[in-house]
Amino acid sequence: xxxxxxxxxxxxxxxxxxxxxxxxxxxxxxxxxxxxxxxxxxxxxxxxxxxxxxxxxxxxxxxxxxxx
Numbered sequence: 112x113x114x115x116x117x118x119x120x121x122x123x124x125x126x127x128x129x130x131x132x133x134x135x136x137x138x139x140x141x142x143x144x145x146x147x148x149x150x151x152x153x154x155x156x157x158x159x160x161x162x163x164x165x166x167x168x169x170x171x172x173x174x175x176x177x178x179x
Contacts, residue, residue, distance in 0.1 A: 120167070125174055132167045135160055 123131070139160040145151065 117166070120170055123170075125171065125178070128167060128171045128174065132164065132171065135164050135167060139164065 120128070120131075139157065142151065142157055142160065146154065146157065151157075
């Protein structure tokens with residue numbers, strides 16, 4: 112993830128972060144199912160999605176603890 116994208120994610124609200132997190136998790140699920148039936152053209156996409164999900168979770172927890 113590039114620095115510009117990271118800075119854009121920092122400016123999102125909790126609701127927007129949750130929405131993006133749900134979308135990434137759904138995309139990861141679909142890609143994993145596709146990968147089971149046939150090999151992917153880019154299997155590294157799974158790793159990238161997992162890392163993006165981890166980053167979104169980190170941001171979510173940071174923002175959530177600031178609110179609480």
